Amino acid sequence: MRVRVSRLVVFLWRDGQLVCDDPLRHRQFALTVEAERLLRDYADWAEPEGRLAQQLLDAHVLVAEGSPEHAQEERxxxxxxxxxxxxxxxxxxxxxxxxxxxxxxxxxxxLRAKSGQPDPVREHDGPRIALPPADPPAVDFTTVLAARRSTRWFDPDRPVPLPAFAALLRWTAGVRREVDVSGVGTALLKTVPSGGARHPVEVYPVVRDVAGLEPGIYHYAVRRHELVRLAPAPGEDRLREWCGGQPHAAQAGFLLMYAAVLDRTVWKYPAARAYRALLLDVGHLSQTVYLTATALGLGTFFTAATRDAPVEDALGLSWPDEAFLGVSGVGVPHPAERDRQAAMLAGGDAAFSFPPDAWHGRGE
Ligand SMILES: Cc1cc2nc3c(=O)[nH]c(=O)nc-3n(C[C@H](O)[C@H](O)[C@H](O)COP(=O)(O)O)c2cc1C
Structure with missing residues (x-):
């Protein structure tokens, strides 16, 4: 029987010791210098020799050729x-x-035994712009669900109306109510659910073409329903570059950049699994943006195909504190795209949304 080092375990240096982390079984072992040296002999299949090799095999640091563990690594x-x-x-x-x-x-x-929870909202310094307290129209829910599509072809001649922009932010990221959790602090309630009601996701609108708003990079203040101006508008080349070269990112009226404040969620859930909740939170927010934009007659797309580091630089985010996780682009659909989506909804040809000069999604 030959053995080699497991392909699933990971070795990490912790406090001057090499630690073997077995993620499959959630077990960690600090390795002795002898074990560390011995493992080098089993980078590839070799006959196990001695008690230490047997102990490492029993601990699943080594796997035996033909064993169920080996089969699992092959699968x-x-x-x-x-x-x-x-x-x-x-x-x-x-x-x-x-x-x-x-x-x-x-x-x-x-939670009550811990000292103060992180602030549930982020405040940025900068010029404030109050937004109108606008609402989406009262539209039939089933109609909105059926009409929701990703839109990648926007009208170059029509800026997003300010009330629609304001209603979209208010009914997605805006605070609806607050709950006083005894001994813990305030929890926000929004239209969007959030793991542990932590609402870690901050929204940074990058305005390109919204009527009455100076183009620029903003932060949305969720309690006050205000924008805080952070930086001048990036050029369209940068918008495209930030979204992996996708042309429609530079044609949307505005982009909503989503960044999760890590402390907010990790304070309640100090475990690796909490990172999943951050991604799930962004997904829920994006879907609510999809539906609200649809109700408002706007088109939207989500993208995770982003160049994260330059976006963090532009937004002034530092990744140990706030992780940039995705973007929704929103704009007024091009009239031809609006007609195409209406026809598709009425039973016409199904296709993805792309401008006619781009790949149109049928793979032809
Ligand atoms: C996680 C995720 C990532 C996505 N990434 C992109 C993207 O990079 N660019 C884009 O134009 N659309 C993107 N989309 C939108 C999908 O392409 C779209 O939902 C899919 O083609 C189905 O079309 P529909 O939204 O019209 O139903 C993404 C959607 C999700 C949920």
């Missing part, structure tokens, strides 16, 4: 392409049958 499927970083994160944050879940009462007791 990685899509994880092979997702790569070791994604595989490690997924397994390390994947719960096991033995995981202990706290009750809501236990959770509350733990």
């Amino acid at each position: 990685l499927g899509a994880w092979r392409d997702l790569g070791p970083a994604a595989t490690y994160y997924h397994l390390a944050s994947r719960t096991l049958g033995s995981d202990v879940f706290r009750s809501a009462a236990q959770d509350a007791a733990v």
Whole structure:
């Protein structure tokens, strides 16, 4: 029987010691210098020799050729392409049958014992612009659901009306109510759900063409329903570059940049799994933007194909505090695109939304 180092374990230096982290079983071992040296001999299949090799095999740091563990490593499927970083994160944050879940009462007791929760809203310094307290029209919900599409062809001649811009922010990221959680602090309630009611996602509108608003980079103050101006408008080349070269990103009336304030969620959930909640929160927000934009007669698309580092620089975000996670682009649909989507809704040809000079989504 030959053995080699497991492909699923990860080695990390912690406090001067090499630690083997087995994400599949949620176990960590500090390795002795002897074990560390011995592992080099098993980078590839070799006969196990001695008690230490047997102990490492028993601990699943080594796997035996032909064993169920070996078969599992051979059956990685899509994880092979997702790569070791994604595989490690997924397994390390994947719960096991033995995981202990706290009750809501236990959770509350733990939170009350902690010192002050992070502020549920972010305030930025800068010139403030009050937004009108606009609402989306009262439209039939089923109609909105059926009409929701990704739009990538915008009208170059029609800026987004300010009331529509304001209504979209107010009914997606805006605060609807607040709950006073005894001994913990305030929790926000929005139209969007959020893991643990933490609402970590901040919205940074990048305005290109909204009637009555100076183009620029803003922060949306969710309690006051105001914009705070942070920086001048980036050029259209940068908007395109930020969104992985997608032309429609530079043609939308505005982009909503989503960034999660890590502390807000991690204060309540100090575990790797909380990162999943941040991504899920962005998804819920994006979908609410999709539906609200549809109700307002606007077109929208979401993209995660972004150049994160330059966006963080432009927004003044530092990744240890606030993680940039995605973008919704919103604008007035081009009249031809509006007609196409209406025809599709009425049973006409189905296709993705693309301007006629771009790939139109049928793969032809
Ligand atoms: C996680 C995620 C990432 C997406 N990335 C992009 C993107 O990079 N560019 C884009 O134009 N649309 C993007 N979309 C929109 C999808 O392409 C779109 O939802 C899909 O083609 C189905 O079309 P529909 O939204 O009209 O139903 C994304 C959607 C999601 C949920």
